[in-house]
Amino acid sequence: MDDLFLDQTENISLCETLDRILNKGAVVVGDVTISVANVDLIYLGLQIIVTSIKSAREIINQTGDANVN
Amino acid sequence: MKVGIPSFLEDKSLRLVMFGGKGGVGKTTCAAATAQHLSQCYPLGSFLLVSTDPAHSLRDVMAGCPPPSNLKIIELNTQECLGRFMSEHCQHLRKIAERGTFLDDEDINQFLDLSLPGLDELLAFLEISKWVEERTYDSIVVDTAPTGHTLRLLNMPEFIQKWLETLDAMLAKYRYMKQLFSGAYRPDGLDKFLTNLSERVGKMAVLLRAPDYSRFVPVTVAEPMSIQETVGLILELESLKIPVTEIVVNQLYPENNCPVCSHWRAHQRAELASMFGKLSGYIVWGVPLYSEEVCHPKALEGFWKNVIDLNIKSLEISVKKNDLSIRVESSLVPPSQQTSLLIFAGKGGVGKTTLACATALQMAQDRPGQEVFLFSTDPAHSLSSCLEFPVGPSPKRICAGLTAMEIDAQAEFDSFKTHYQEELNRFLQSILSNLDLKFDREVMERIMDLSPPGIDEVMALTRAIEFLAGSNYDILILDSAPTGHLIRLLELPEIIDQWLKVFFSLFLKYKRIFRLPEISKQLIQMSKDLKILRSILLDPNRSALYAITILTEMAFQETKDLIAACRRMKINVPVLLLNLATPESNCPFCSVLYRRERQIMDKVRKTFSGLEQTVIYRQGEIQGLEKLGKLGRNLYKTKTEKSQNDYKVKYEANGITELLNGAR
Numbered sequence: 001m002d003d004l005f006l007d008q009t010e011n012i013s014l015c016e017t018l019d020r021i022l023n024k025g026a027v028v029v030g031d032v033t034i035s036v037a038n039v040d041l042i043y044l045g046l047q048i049i050v051t052s053i054k055s056a057r058e059i060i061n062q063t064g065d066a067n068v069n
Numbered sequence: 070m071k072v073g074i075p076s077f078l079e080d081k082s083l084r085l086v087m088f089g090g091k092g093g094v095g096k097t098t099c100a101a102a103t104a105q106h107l108s109q110c111y112p113l114g115s116f117l118l119v120s121t122d123p124a125h126s127l128r129d130v131m132a133g134c135p136p137p138s139n140l141k142i143i144e145l146n147t148q149e150c151l152g153r154f155m156s157e158h159c160q161h162l163r164k165i166a167e168r169g170t171f172l173d174d175e176d177i178n179q180f181l182d183l184s185l186p187g188l189d190e191l192l193a194f195l196e197i198s199k200w201v202e203e204r205t206y207d208s209i210v211v212d213t214a215p216t217g218h219t220l221r222l223l224n225m226p227e228f229i230q231k232w233l234e235t236l237d238a239m240l241a242k243y244r245y246m247k248q249l250f251s252g253a254y255r256p257d258g259l260d261k262f263l264t265n266l267s268e269r270v271g272k273m274a275v276l277l278r279a280p281d282y283s284r285f286v287p288v289t290v291a292e293p294m295s296i297q298e299t300v301g302l303i304l305e306l307e308s309l310k311i312p313v314t315e316i317v318v319n320q321l322y323p324e325n326n327c328p329v330c331s332h333w334r335a336h337q338r339a340e341l342a343s344m345f346g347k348l349s350g351y352i353v354w355g356v357p358l359y360s361e362e363v364c365h366p367k368a369l370e371g372f373w374k375n376v377i378d379l380n381i382k383s384l385e386i387s388v389k390k391n392d393l394s395i396r397v398e399s400s401l402v403p404p405s406q407q408t409s410l411l412i413f414a415g416k417g418g419v420g421k422t423t424l425a426c427a428t429a430l431q432m433a434q435d436r437p438g439q440e441v442f443l444f445s446t447d448p449a450h451s452l453s454s455c456l457e458f459p460v461g462p463s464p465k466r467i468c469a470g471l472t473a474m475e476i477d478a479q480a481e482f483d484s485f486k487t488h489y490q491e492e493l494n495r496f497l498q499s500i501l502s503n504l505d506l507k508f509d510r511e512v513m514e515r516i517m518d519l520s521p522p523g524i525d526e527v528m529a530l531t532r533a534i535e536f537l538a539g540s541n542y543d544i545l546i547l548d549s550a551p552t553g554h555l556i557r558l559l560e561l562p563e564i565i566d567q568w569l570k571v572f573f574s575l576f577l578k579y580k581r582i583f584r585l586p587e588i589s590k591q592l593i594q595m596s597k598d599l600k601i602l603r604s605i606l607l608d609p610n611r612s613a614l615y616a617i618t619i620l621t622e623m624a625f626q627e628t629k630d631l632i633a634a635c636r637r638m639k640i641n642v643p644v645l646l647l648n649l650a651t652p653e654s655n656c657p658f659c660s661v662l663y664r665r666e667r668q669i670m671d672k673v674r675k676t677f678s679g680l681e682q683t684v685i686y687r688q689g690e691i692q693g694l695e696k697l698g699k700l701g702r703n704l705y706k707t708k709t710e711k712s713q714n715d716y717k718v719k720y721e722a723n724g725i726t727e728l729l730n731g732a733r
Contacts, residue, residue, distance in 0.1 A: 017582050020171050025246055030504030046504070049246060059243070060251045 025051035073378040075315055075354050077284050078106050084208050085276060085283035091295045092215035092417005094288045095319040097126045098363045100212035102372035108140035114207040119143045121193035121222060122214040129623045132365045150192035161262040169239020169512050179571045184564050190218055191522055194225035198273035215417040216302050217449040221522060223309055226274035228522060233267045235515040242508035280312040288317045291337030293690050296344045297454050303348060316351050318379060320358040327656025355379040360661035364622050397703040398684035401644060408613055410537060410605050412547045414555050415617035416627045420648040422451040423691050424617060425548035431701025432544060433470035442542040443473040446529045447550045450475045457693040478525035481532055486517045492587050530561055534598035556634045562603045569596045609641035617646045620666035625673060645680040647673060649687045
């Protein structure tokens, strides 16, 4: 078992993760209420798409290249 | 009893005829005989006889002779089917994983290269559904694997649908973003791949349930354990809405006045009456026990000739039913003191469970102070019926020194999955308190559904090792699944190792972001237990595999495969048990059986001369602790072995009497 812990040569750093998420895109849904002195003031219903411009462009002009078969 | 013709031999509209049941009841013979009959009756039609049983006994039943020209015989080779499936669809799977997960190419490749245990039923199902769709054959006769795995084959539609839903969830995010960015989404190659497969599976599911196109014919022999399993199978088939109209009861003893035959006939009648009590509305066909083994095209032709229509009225039960004595040719040297793992292996229906239980009882009594743990991974759960003692998925005390357990592999895996999902939700909650990762959460939750069907047997095996690794049991006796699946179970440790390595590399790689402590702890424990199992399995004086065979040509072939596989995997096979031998007697029918079995016995003795062998003669149904204990005492020399002569068995001209059986 220990041999597996030794060769932890490569693990993902935080910025690499961010890069991966941007490259693949992520959709975050959330609802946030902003309150002051626990009086709810503002409600935010969020639907956030996070992606890099490069991937967005790729998606746009991907007409159907995924016809792999 | 009027002679009749079963409908599956005549109904030309049938496109799928499946024969299933407990191991060793003659499924392969029934399937081969039906396929040959159909192809001869309809020379213009084209027929296929396929076996999904990894133990492959089809080639033995045809004894190598060429089938009729319009009948094709295929023994599904899982690796080949898997290779074809992967080469065709590997690109699709890679693309789907790229779009749907945060894994990089290297991770995905690692997963795609993993060898997948237990795919027989999945690939068999896909192959058959392809032939059905392409209508290459007018009708397909299927010889299925023993009961437990047949049910898995019939549950494949649901399994594959769940599998496809997970893959579909992986594409959902991409479709959503494509819709958003370019205003429209047209299904591409990947969607087509998923829809084609799900259509094919859907069509197959419909065909399986269409009474005029497909038929499942349960085969059984008139013995309690086989009937109990068959009744269970039929109830399960009813819940799956699979059409069952006829049942075949094989190997019925003929009408004659020999005491042995009449004993067995009466015994079979009583069992059949109990079956009729539980099932109604089925036509039951009785096939006689043939003295010559049916493993040749000529014999197959005659198989269905004298089928009789059994019904409750025809079964006059004769009251007299004396129990045959337990007779073992020569008792064995008991396993050595350091043996900690004893595996009972053999073809279905050779008596593995009975001999495993008898051995466990004997070891428990003969070695006071030692704890024996008897368990079974056979999905058909035969331990409880054999012991006549309710054995569940958790350890149950049977008697002094003996604990038994029947591992429910599916339940084990389901509980592992729920733990994973709970921990995943806790993890996601912790990092995104009031936000939710749409799409990706669903993919992560469902990822476990992509694991191959055989993975639950992996779970069952590692669950068993916990008891082996723990110190409170001295010897573990495994009543294993029938041969085909046992060989794969023994090969599993390497496959599990591969899987664990991939999982660990992923956990390490994403350690900083993706923390699932409990699941990784469980996997580490599994990997440790696995190392213990492999070390014991490959150590001849700590583990032994007792091979069991009956005296038929097909069982002999399969035993040769089993022992060759064990030698290849360096597993110690010290003992070979020849079970259910017909005792010598002057009844013409029995003596034909006896002579044929003697030939097989000589062949076995010559081929496996290095193994300690003994012959166990056919006796009444051995069920319940009392009878099993008696069998155990006869089977093994006890430490205080009295001289052999206190067992005297004498056959008189007109009957069998048990003069003196050493009362223990």
